[in-house]
Amino acid sequence: MIGFNTNVEYNTAMLDVASGFGSSDITMGSLFASAGGWTMLSYVDDATGHIGLSFFTTTPMTGGTGSIADVRFHLPLNGSSGSVGLDVNGAAGSETGLVYTYSDGSIDIDASTPSIVGTDGNDSYYIRRTAYDMVEVYAGTSASGTPIYSALLASISSVSFDTGAGDDQLIVDLANGTPLPSAGISYSAGIDNDSLTLTGNGSSNAAYMPGASSGSGNFAIGASAIAFAGVEPVSASGLSSLVVVTPGASDVIQLTTPQAGKGRVSGTSDGAAFSPLTFFACGEVLLDTPPMTEQPATTPSPSPPEISRPSSTP
Ligand SMILES: [Ca+2]
Ligand SMILES: [Ca+2]
Numbered sequence: 001m002i003g004f005n006t007n008v009e010y011n012t013a014m015l016d017v018a019s020g021f022g023s024s025d026i027t028m029g030s031l032f033a034s035a036g037g038w039t040m041l042s043y044v045d046d047a048t049g050h051i052g053l054s055f056f057t058t059t060p061m062t063g064g065t066g067s068i069a070d071v072r073f074h075l076p077l078n079g080s081s082g083s084v085g086l087d088v089n090g091a092a093g094s095e096t097g098l099v100y101t102y103s104d105g106s107i108d109i110d111a112s113t114p115s116i117v118g119t120d121g122n123d124s125y126y127i128r129r130t131a132y133d134m135v136e137v138y139a140g141t142s143a144s145g146t147p148i149y150s151a152l153l154a155s156i157s158s159v160s161f162d163t164g165a166g167d168d169q170l171i172v173d174l175a176n177g178t179p180l181p182s183a184g185i186s187y188s189a190g191i192d193n194d195s196l197t198l199t200g201n202g203s204s205n206a207a208y209m210p211g212a213s214s215g216s217g218n219f220a221i222g223a224s225a226i227a228f229a230g231v232e233p234v235s236a237s238g239l240s241s242l243v244v245v246t247p248g249a250s251d252v253i254q255l256t257t258p259q260a261g262k263g264r265v266s267g268t269s270d271g272a273a274f275s276p277l278t279f280f281a282c283g284e285v286l287l288d289t290p291p292m293t294e295q296p297a298t299t300p301s302p303s304p305p306e307i308s309r310p311s312s313t314p
Contacts, residue, residue: 003056009087012049016074019046029067118163128173158183164190174200180224189230200238207243210274235278
């Protein structure tokens with residue numbers, strides 16, 4: 001029997017690991033997994049910041065490179081940027097001819113780019129700016145309960161949502177102003193039927209810019225944007241001005257009224273379908289189908305909104 005024990009001590013103010021025996025955050029690393037024959041036991045005490053790892057095998061391995069265990073650290077909500085040390089230790093010396101040494105490590109944390117990762121099920125996230133210029137993210141469809149994430153808007157550069165499989169939704173509330181940091185919001189919605197909803201208080205201007213590949217694009221608000229991928233229905237309401245900018249040179253656009261007071265833009269641009277946009281309660285809606293030789297005229301659209309599009313073609 002060949003075996004050894006390793007401990008990793010970490011700072012619980014800056015890192016989280018799922019607690020208990022066989023923690024879901026600890027997996028056998030590539031070296032031992034590929035060598036075969038190794039057994040790994042793990043125990044995490046997240047209250048004190050202790051990871052205990054035991055490895056043993058009955059079959060000597062010939063050698064190789066890679067990890068022996070992979071630990072998935074999480075940042076606590078509202079964690080701060082900085083470097084946090086990892087104290088790696090274990091029994092001194094060697095066992096059964098196995099020679100090993102330990103060295104400490106560290107993790108550099110960049111808290112300015114928070115990433116919210118969803119599940120394989122249906123996830124809903126709601127993001128808003130507060131009256132005190134904080135960004136708050138809630139799990140759900142409104143600002144109810146405790147935020148799962150919050151930070152000063154000025155202290156972050158971007159927010160990412162990676163929602164994976166399932167019918168996911170992201171609601172961006174502009175009621176207190178834009179919650180978009182300088183580098184914007186990234187929304188990677190994964191497979192299944194995912195939605196993006198923008199709600200304003202009548203004062204924001206926004207531009208819906210579907211990308212060349214279906215389900216992708218940008219929703220620009222002010223100098224920043226929501227970059228999305230894998231999104232099917234998009235909806236926007238309560239905007240002062242909404243511009244739809246198609247990516248290609250040849251568009252086939254349908255304008256429909258799915259229900260009273262709501263408009264819907266769908267169609268293809270250069271033959272590729274773009275995610276349909278449903279809109280309502282917008283001051284004006286412009287359809288910008290480049291290339292253009294003139295600026296589009298604007299049409300006030302109280303309710304239901306009307307669409308104006310450039311009358312000239314290049
Ligand atoms: Ca999804
Ligand atoms: Ca999901």
